[in-house]
Amino acid sequence: MPKIPDNTVTHPDPGRWKALVFIALAQLMVVLDATIVNIALPSAQQDLGISDGNRQWVITAYALAFGGLLLFGGRIADLWGRKRTFVVGLIGFALASALGGAATGEAMMLGARALQGAFGALLAPAALSLLAVTFTDAKERAKAFGIYGAIAGGGGAVGLILGGFLTEYLNWRWTFFVNIPFAIVAAVGAYLVIREPAGGRNRSPLDIPGVILSTLGLVALVYGFTRAESEGWSDTGTIGLFVGSAVLLLAFVLTEAKVKSPLLPLRVLTDRNRGGVYLSLGLAVIAMFGLFLFLTYYLQVVKGYSPVMTGFAFLPMIAGMIIGSTQIGTRLMTRVPPRLLMAPGFLTAGVGMLLLTQLEVGTSYAGLILPAQLLLGLGMGTAFMPAMSLATLGVDPRDAGVASAMVNTSQQVGGAIGTALLNTIAASATTAYLTDHAAGATTPAGQKLLQLQGMVEGYTAAIWWAVGILVVSAAIAFTLINTGKPDMGVVAGSGADAEDEVKVPVIAH
Template identity: 85%
Template sequence: MSETVQVAADKAQAPDPNRWKALTFIALAQLMVVLDATIVNIALPSAQQDLGISDGNRQWVITAYALAFGGLLLFGGRIADIWGRKRTFVTGLIGFAGASALGGAATNEAMLLGSRALQGAFGALLAPAALSLLAVMFTDSKERAKAFGIYGAIAGGGGAVGLILGGFLTEYLDWRWTFFVNIPFAVVAAAGAYFVIREPAGRNRSPLDIPGVVLSTVGLVSLVYGFTRAESEGWGDSMTIGLFVASAVLLAAFVLVESKVKAPLLPLRVITERNRGGVYLSLGLAIIAMFGLFLFLTYYLQIVKGYSPVKTGFAFLPMIAGMIAGSTQIGARLMNRLPARLLMGPGFLVAAAGMLLLTQMEIGSSYAALLLPAMLLLGLGMGTAFMPAMSLATLGVEPRDSGVASAMVNTSQQVGGAIGTALLNTIAASATTAYVKDHIAGATTQPQQQLVQLQAQVHGYTNAIWFAVGILVVAAGIAFTFINAGSPDATAAAGSLEGTEDDLKVPVIAH
């Protein structure tokens, strides 16, 4: 009997002969998801004008996607464990294609926002499933490192592809093609995955934590909607306050439920460990600052400076180049020699310095003299900080928690992006309104009034960017004080003395 069990175990652990083909389709799906996070930014001004979306609601085109994605990632990871990784991955791709078709065909604001939320929900199914598939298919340490390296490179470069492709599609075709372009990506990846990927062994048969799913998702929706409503109704509005209170109660109840149930959606041991908690918190704050900035710079370049969508896409390239350089040339080279806090803290401060430059933005500001160096500093700082953060977030985690720890990295990024877009847009809109109120009386001609409107917009952007600078400084402070792990080499050496053989086989997933 034991011999039969051993043969079955050996068969289950044998490498999938099609694993490298499978990586192609998994990477294609990852490119689609990452691309979609930036491609719509470039198309947003055109979509807003075409569908008559108000300034107060425009950020929901970004926020609906980010919130659904971030709020449901933990749930998506659990579904993949229970239902099967391959089945969840293919279902997520098909659903994402359908949601993209709905977005491209949108005839009004509600239809567009609904499609974005659906995209986020199906993205939350396929992203954790993709990571799980890679982790179980590539069991050899050298192969696994190569596979995750390719996956990570696509994740990093997908943002640049999205900005440029979004510009070309918006300018030469129509903003709707920024949605339709997902369909061939999803269909090819789903078909390839269905025929190539062999369902890996090992499912989690624990019951699904339904109360945890409901409490976490509704709590996060209340939080972001509270920030969004504050823009139009004010911070003292009774419903705005009620949303913040409801969010606090729901998320507190979520923590309580997770501490009591046998199979929690998010085991609290994952986030209460000092270093991982510090990574999630500082990373989430940094993303809050970055997502708001993407929105403001897109509008500044297109509306204030008059850039075309394609030119806007290329204008963001220095930031992407800085991120790649900071990640591969600084972070990757030093992360095994220095403690993570000595890369993350300075990295966030360098990004804050770039953000500080942007507070000097005016209508006539030079791209080469102001925006270019600011973007390079932002990219370098963020790239340097992100590399060790991703590694530390899953370093030394228990085998049973490796998936959820990886999902938490994505969750902190997506929720941070949703909050950042809503919060900073609220601050910018309030400052813009106040500026117009104070200066419009002195503008007697139409050109003067138009100038005041543009000055008000830039004033709103720079006000919000000051808050982003402060948020990045706080993120650096958290990295310096919360995170106390040594260099990965030292940490791994210490862990090898205590860890079991099974512990050492757990892949470190960086995303």
């Protein structure tokens, strides 16, 4: 029987719109999980006795496993079949969520989060590639991916609010348990409805050395940033981790240059424009992820917001991202070169971040935090939209999937590094502030105020770094990315697939 190419079907699947429902439901679950845990983190930290130095690992363990294994997950979907990988990813994600909700200590929680990330890395590439092969008509594809993207964008806001309600009125554990019904419904529906086109699997051997080297290298890198917080930047172990990471990642690059079927073909990275996108996006996400953590703690611990109020307080940023992506970015990206949207977008986000360096214990939400979030969201949404499109410009059809996965990977790893690095900077600044001002706090009330002031001092010190990172992102986008306006005449093939595939992560965090 002749093979049917991966991006074509002989007859449109009559159940394709039902399939979209279950694929989008799975994406909603993943997006919910990215934001819902942020709101629940302070309560979970207190109940499980997680130290301040390790709290970011609840976020980092998920992000690192997800980002480190995305390329592997996409490759598994090619080898094993997208539908099967999708269903297994859903079932595994549900089991990992149940483990997280039942966690009795720090180790169990961190293990559950890492498992969630690993199964998410199976789920995400399979879901996106299923959409790509299910909707082959250009107009239907645009509509399907538009619906998918809208659900993903709205999911971020739903996660923040739902996380608040569950944490406040039930228990933080329900922010994990809520994934289980989503996963079961999506898995059963996908098994019954989704019809994957025959053929099109990639039968080349799996690059096991590449998987091992890339994953270990990234783990060593992030753990190095985390260890620096407790042991110091000059600690022998910290330096050893950074050196080990550099050696492992260099070995990964050398391996990919030599093996016949690399996990990540280097030709994907060496294009000037794609390289500029990966680098500028990765840096921008470093800035954003640390901010999510700091704002959650600032609003709940310093301002005394309830989890529900904290969830609603994040809505301006999510709204700004949706508007920037779907209105400004989408409308302008066919009219101006990508760098003229990306660089100003990153700078606009940088202005929003700059406002947050003025945070104090008594800062007004409406006067400072709300407009800062709007600017951040608008800027990032505007910059990310053309970046997602450009990330696969001119890519070889056989590399379209890995180019898409590389965008996801750069964002997830950037988020993991950002959370660890900025948390380290904040903790160091807080400790220095408390040491310098300890003599002035002689009463219990004065000591409590000093603690809060120290926390805010740490946050603003880290946010200054985030401002600088966004300025560097803008400079990279402006100087490295030199392509002109995109040619909208061609909609078919891998470029369209990959472009559509990578729109989703814009709102996922």
